[in-house]
Amino acid sequence: MQVPVDHLTAFVSAIFAAAGCDAAEAGRVASGLVDANLAGHDSHGVARVPRYVDWLQSGETEAGRSIEIVTEQGSLAVVDGRYGFGATVGAEAVDLGIAIARRQGSAIVALRHAGHLGRIGQWAERALEAGLISMHFVNVAGSRIVAPFGGVDKCLSTAPIAFAFPVPDGPPVVLDFATSAVAEGKVLVASNGGKPLPDGSLIQPDGSLTTDPATLYGPLDRPGDRNHKNGEGAIRTMGDHKGSGLALMCELLCGALVGSGTSGPADHRFANGMVSIYLDPALFGSAETIAAETRRFCDFVRGSRPAMPGTSVLLPGDPERTTRATRLAEGVPLPAGTWAAILETAGRLGVQAPAVAAA
Numbered sequence: 001m002q003v004p005v006d007h008l009t010a011f012v013s014a015i016f017a018a019a020g021c022d023a024a025e026a027g028r029v030a031s032g033l034v035d036a037n038l039a040g041h042d043s044h045g046v047a048r049v050p051r052y053v054d055w056l057q058s059g060e061t062e063a064g065r066s067i068e069i070v071t072e073q074g075s076l077a078v079v080d081g082r083y084g085f086g087a088t089v090g091a092e093a094v095d096l097g098i099a100i101a102r103r104q105g106s107a108i109v110a111l112r113h114a115g116h117l118g119r120i121g122q123w124a125e126r127a128l129e130a131g132l133i134s135m136h137f138v139n140v141a142g143s144r145i146v147a148p149f150g151g152v153d154k155c156l157s158t159a160p161i162a163f164a165f166p167v168p169d170g171p172p173v174v175l176d177f178a179t180s181a182v183a184e185g186k187v188l189v190a191s192n193g194g195k196p197l198p199d200g201s202l203i204q205p206d207g208s209l210t211t212d213p214a215t216l217y218g219p220l221d222r223p224g225d226r227n228h229k230n231g232e233g234a235i236r237t238m239g240d241h242k243g244s245g246l247a248l249m250c251e252l253l254c255g256a257l258v259g260s261g262t263s264g265p266a267d268h269r270f271a272n273g274m275v276s277i278y279l280d281p282a283l284f285g286s287a288e289t290i291a292a293e294t295r296r297f298c299d300f301v302r303g304s305r306p307a308m309p310g311t312s313v314l315l316p317g318d319p320e321r322t323t324r325a326t327r328l329a330e331g332v333p334l335p336a337g338t339w340a341a342i343l344e345t346a347g348r349l350g351v352q353a354p355a356v357a358a359a
């Protein structure tokens with residue numbers, strides 16, 4: 001199934017409007033999800049529609065919420081997303097960071113209790129559009145699905161981090177990944193018949209490794225209906241103790257310090273916490289010198305010898321750019337299981353699928 005971007009965005013937007021969002025928020029949520037598909041991160045794309053609608057209907061995520069300022073002092077702001085849609089409160093928190101950094105040269109904005117913030121790279125790219133370098137550390141309260149290094153129990157969230165760095169006259173460097181071996185959404189996509197997981201992504205209670213999504217979700221007999229509380233196993237962290245350590249720091253920063261909640265035997269309400277740091281490169285020295293060094297270094301790395309003949313060394317952000325160009329031209333590919341789950345949700349809300357996709 002290959003769905004043109006504008007049809008898909010309009011369809012998903014109609015689903016969220018029917019589920020209770022106002023038109024602007026429905027559009028933001030839809031654009032954020034489709035944008036993740038465009039970047040190639042199907043794990044954070046429209047495969048999430050059924051779950052987002054369930055969360056809205058159960059009150060886990062709330063429509064029409066804006067951030068509330070908890071503390072604002074100098075270049076630091078702590079804000080509460082009040083369980084509003086990540087597409088709304090994430091954008092507001094980032095815009096606040098941009099405004100402070102423009103005034104002060106740098107900013108730290110800590111966001112707690114945000115609804116799902118989706119692909120974290122989108123927030124780094126938003127700051128990039130304003131000419132800022134940024135770094136984002138995230139935890140996921142209420143989503144205890146990752147085993148710490150050396151263990152098998154679900155203790156951590158997938159705790160993503162993202163950085164963006166502008167490259168004058170060239171594509172920016174955008175690094176954005178979960179500190180787990182794979183993002184949970186990749187297990188979701190695999191469980192619906194999409195791309196299989198890389199070897200060793202999941203760990204079973206006896207310590208053995210697997211790629212079977214049922215380890216995380218339990219039996220997979222219905223499309224879409226996936227709950228990590230039904231499975232006995234866990235996702236592993238990336239890079240052994242290193243990813244595990246980074247995830248732990250994300251949990252401490254965003255969960256404990258900022259107050260979004262950390263994992264534990266008693267689960268918190270689902271929320272993303274995000275600590276973001278914004279830097280105005282103009283304050284660090286001569287723009288020409290920084291630009292020249294940045295360009296030279298990126299070219300040096302890009303031009304280095306590939307490990308495998310016929311491939312090239314890429315920089316973070318390159319794969320997403322390539323996929324975006326292809327999918328804008330050809331549409332977003334969706335596995336049958338993902339599409340079936342979206343149609344089921346749309347049908348419950350009385351929303352018609354676009355004719356082009358039904359064909």
Ligand code: NAD
Pocket residue numbers: 041043044116117118119120121138139140158159160161162174175176177178179180181182183184186272313314315316317318319320
């Ligand atoms: P991933 O493993 O696909 O890694 C993506 C990063 O690696 C990108 O920066 C990409 O440009 C870079 N990259 C990929 N191939 C490369 C290559 N050959 N050379 C150089 N760089 C390369 O990402 P992931 O861990 O699966 O995460 C997927 C998405 O899930 C991310 O957008 C992340 O923000 C999101 N996420 C969100 C949450 C949340 O709670 N909101 C939680 C976890 C993950």
